[in-house]
Structure formats: structure tokens, C-alpha cells
Amino acid sequence: MSYETPITDMDLHAYLDGQLSEARRIQVENWLKQNPDRLKELNEFQIVDRELHQLLDPIIKEPVPDHLQIRPRKHFFYRVAAAASFIFIGTIIGWQSNTMLAGSDQQQIQHHLIQPANFAHVVFSAEKKHPVEVDATQEQHLIKWLSKRLHADIKAPNLLQHGYELVGGRLLPSTNRMAAQFMYQNKAANRITLYVRRINKVDADSMFQFSNTGSVNTFYWIEGELGYALSGEMERSELLTMARSTYQQLNID
Amino acid sequence: MKPVELQIADYIPQLRRYARVLMRGDVVQADDLVQDCVERGLQRVSLWQRGTNLRAWLFTIMHNLYVNQVKRNMNGPDFVVLEDAQKDRHERADSDVAVNDIQQALNNLPSDQREIVLFVSIEGMKYQEVAKILDIPEGTVMSRLARARKQLRTSLVVEKRQTLRRVK
Numbered sequence: 001m002s003y004e005t006p007i008t009d010m011d012l013h014a015y016l017d018g019q020l021s022e023a024r025r026i027q028v029e030n031w032l033k034q035n036p037d038r039l040k041e042l043n044e045f046q047i048v049d050r051e052l053h054q055l056l057d058p059i060i061k062e063p064v065p066d067h068l069q070i071r072p073r074k075h076f077f078y079r080v081a082a083a084a085s086f087i088f089i090g091t092i093i094g095w096q097s098n099t100m101l102a103g104s105d106q107q108q109i110q111h112h113l114i115q116p117a118n119f120a121h122v123v124f125s126a127e128k129k130h131p132v133e134v135d136a137t138q139e140q141h142l143i144k145w146l147s148k149r150l151h152a153d154i155k156a157p158n159l160l161q162h163g164y165e166l167v168g169g170r171l172l173p174s175t176n177r178m179a180a181q182f183m184y185q186n187k188a189a190n191r192i193t194l195y196v197r198r199i200n201k202v203d204a205d206s207m208f209q210f211s212n213t214g215s216v217n218t219f220y221w222i223e224g225e226l227g228y229a230l231s232g233e234m235e236r237s238e239l240l241t242m243a244r245s246t247y248q249q250l251n252i253d
Numbered sequence: 254m255k256p257v258e259l260q261i262a263d264y265i266p267q268l269r270r271y272a273r274v275l276m277r278g279d280v281v282q283a284d285d286l287v288q289d290c291v292e293r294g295l296q297r298v299s300l301w302q303r304g305t306n307l308r309a310w311l312f313t314i315m316h317n318l319y320v321n322q323v324k325r326n327m328n329g330p331d332f333v334v335l336e337d338a339q340k341d342r343h344e345r346a347d348s349d350v351a352v353n354d355i356q357q358a359l360n361n362l363p364s365d366q367r368e369i370v371l372f373v374s375i376e377g378m379k380y381q382e383v384a385k386i387l388d389i390p391e392g393t394v395m396s397r398l399a400r401a402r403k404q405l406r407t408s409l410v411v412e413k414r415q416t417l418r419r420v421k
Binding site: 013014049051053059060068069070 | 265287
């Protein structure tokens with residue numbers, strides 16, 4: 001039997017992939033009957049394809065991680081209003097109360113946010129030569145890098161109006177996750193640190209909460225998937241002012 | 254009709270699979286790429302023409318991001334060295350874990366062949382569509398596909414058969 005055009009490797013692959021015209025498909029099928037070696041080869045290509053499916057199909061069923069979910073954006077005015085009421089209520093209630101969150105959430109926050117934030121503050125705010133990993137001259141790089149590593153939109157608030165200038169920041173291991181720390185310093189070389197990390201779902205965004213360990217005061221809060229802790233060795237009221245300012249800047253943009 | 258943002262969300266599992274193939278099974282690197290791709294997609298969503306193939310559009314974005322990333326890495330290390338060093342260590346630790354034969358065989362293919370195998374064998378795309386995404390002639394798609402399948406068949410079927418024979 002003769003054929004108008006010889007059957008090529010390309011034809012065989014196109015046959016396998018169902019991408020031949022009907023006429024050509026019939027030609028290839030007839031040709032394969034007389035070329036058992038090539039038919040066997042095609043069967044083996046199919047085995048390969050099946051194994052590929054076994055390897056790659058289960059990926060589709062994997063749950064999509066939180067940071068890759070697309071959520072409808074909150075409306076700007078909604079955010080402003082939420083921030084304003086949050087600050088108002090936070091001022092009245094939040095800083096007195098540690099009972100706003102359920103027990104297990106509170107434990108989680110204590111364990112994953114407050115303790116590591118405090119510890120990181122104590123360790124690095126005392127550091128003379130290497131207080132930060134990336135300094136403020138590379139602020140944009142720092143923010144981009146930390147956002148990428150934490151899979152979140154990380155921002156460094158500007159606290160200049162309170163006399164504190166950004167020194168820089170670093171990436172830290174935290175309990176079971178990574179965390180970012182930003183360090184600020186005033187003219188008197190007092191340092192405060194903002195610690196940010198992802199927090200597993202907590203029932204609701206928390207109010208400003210206060211915690212004290214030794215000489216370090218901390219205000220912390222949860223916003224969406226992120227937990228924040230602002231720590232410093234200073235009066236609680238002064239720290240609260242900066243916590244509010246930080247919250248405002250992070251949420252109204 | 255669904256808002257396009259949510260249509261993009263529907264393709265995230267497929268983007269994760271494509272990224273996984275590009276990144277040779279490294280979940281963290283792959284999901285970083287997906288994140289970049291989705292962000293880019295959402296930023297440029299106005300450029301997507303309604304009614305055209307959204308999957309192909311997203312795959313094109315991911316392909317270009319990947320190619321740029323490889324180019325950047327070839328220009329030598331920039332100052333994210335520390336992070337890369339950690340990642341490398343991480344990868345080496347990962348490679349101690351037994352990878353199955355098919356994953357290994359796939360990983361051994363050059364990336365331009367890996368993605369064609371994914372597009373054709375797994376996603377069931379037409380050669381013409383693949384050519385458009387990768388911006389190469391259709392003939393090149395077919396010859397790369399043939400080379401990739403030949404290589405996979407050799408490592409998965411032929412060599413195994415030979416090993417079996419030797420054992421007998």
C-alpha cells in the first residue's frame with residue numbers, strides 16, 4: 001500500500017493527541033497495523049502520559065493556600081470607617097481587657113505573637129552593631145523581600161511624627177512561621193520594634209491589647225491574617241499613640 | 254457572568270500545577286510564582302479581552318515571569334544572596350527525600366519541554382494554542398514534544414525493561 005505523504009513522528013504524536021484530520025487519522029491507523037513496533041512505541045507513550053496524569057492531576061485537588069486566595073477588595077470607605085471605629089472602641093475598651101478573645105485564640109496569640117515579639121525586641125533592640133539585617137536606606141527592597149517571604153502585604157509605618165525613624169528590619173524565624181521585625185529609633189537612641197507575622201484564623205480582628213513583660217510594654221492586634229506587636233520600653237500611653245498611628249497607616253492607604 | 258477576578262481564581266489550581274512543573278516540584282517556589290502571576294494578572298486584567306481564552310492568557314503571563322526569572326538568575330546573584338542561599342540549602346535537604354521515577358524523569362527535561370508536555374498531555378491543548386503561549390512556531394512545539402516523550406519513554410519504560418532483563 002502506498003501513501004500520498006509518508007507518516008512522520010509528528011503524525012504519530014498528533015494521532016496520540018487527537019489532533020489529526022479524520023482522513024489522516026485513518027491513514028495513520030492503517031499504517032500502524034503494518035508497523036507493530038511503532039504501535040508498541042505509541043502504547044508506551046500512552047503509559048508515560050498516564051503516569052504524568054497520576055503525578056500531576058492530584059495537584060488540582062490540593063486546597064489552595066490562604067495567601068493565594070483572591071478575595072473581593074474591601075471598599076475604601078468601608079476601610080476608613082472600620083479603622084476609625086476600631087480606634088475609637090480600641091481606646092475605650094481594648095487596652096484594659098485581655099478577655100476579648102476566646103481562650104485558645106488568646107493562647108495562640110500569646111505563643112505565636114506576643115512572646116516571640118517580646119523576645120525579638122529584647123534581643124535586637126540591645127544590639128549595637130547589627131540591629132537590623134537590611135537598613136532603612138534599602139527600605140523598598142526590605143519591604144518587598146519581607147512581603148515575599150511572609151506571603152503578605154507587609155508595610156513599614158512612618159513614625160517620624162513621633163520622633164522615631166526607621167532603622168531597618170529583618171526576617172525572623174517565629175514559632176512555626178516566619179516573622180518580620182521593623183526597628184525604629186529616636187534621637188535619644190530609644191528603640192521600638194514592630195513585629196509582624198501571619199496568624200492562623202482568629203475569630204475576629206482583635207482590639208488593641210496590652211501586654212507587659214519585664215520592662216517591655218507591647219501593644220498587639222490582629223488584622224486579617226496578620227498579627228502585629230509594637231514593643232518598646234516606654235510609657236504605655238506613648239506606645240499606644242504610636243500603635244494607633246501604625247494601625248492607621250497600615251489600613252488606610 | 255462571574256467577575257473576572259473570580260474567573261482568575263478558578264484557574265489557580267491549574268496555575269499551581271503549571272508552576273510546579275516549571276519549578277521541578279518545589280511547592281514553595283512554585284506558589285511564589287503563582288502569587289506573582291496572579292498579582293500581575295489582576296493588575297493587567299483590563300488588558301485581557303473578554304471572550305478570549307483566560308487560561309491561555311494566564312499561562313502566558315506565568316511563562317513570561319518564569320523566563321524573566323531564569324534570565325535574572327543567569328545574570329549572577331543580586332543582593333538577595335542570603336535568601337537564595339537559604340533556599341538552596343532547603344532544596345538540597347528536599348532532594349534527599351525520595352522522588353518518584355516519573356517526577357525525576359520530568360525534572361530531567363529542559364523547562365521548555367516540560368511545559369509543552371504539561372500543556373499537551375495534561376491540559377490537552379492544541380499545538381497551535383501552545384505555540385501562541387510560548388511564542389514559538391507550531392513545528393517547534395511538535396518537535397520538542399516528540400523529544401520530550403522520547404526521553405520520558407526511555408527513562409520510564411525502556412531503561413526499566415532493560416533493568417528487569419538484567420535482573421532475570
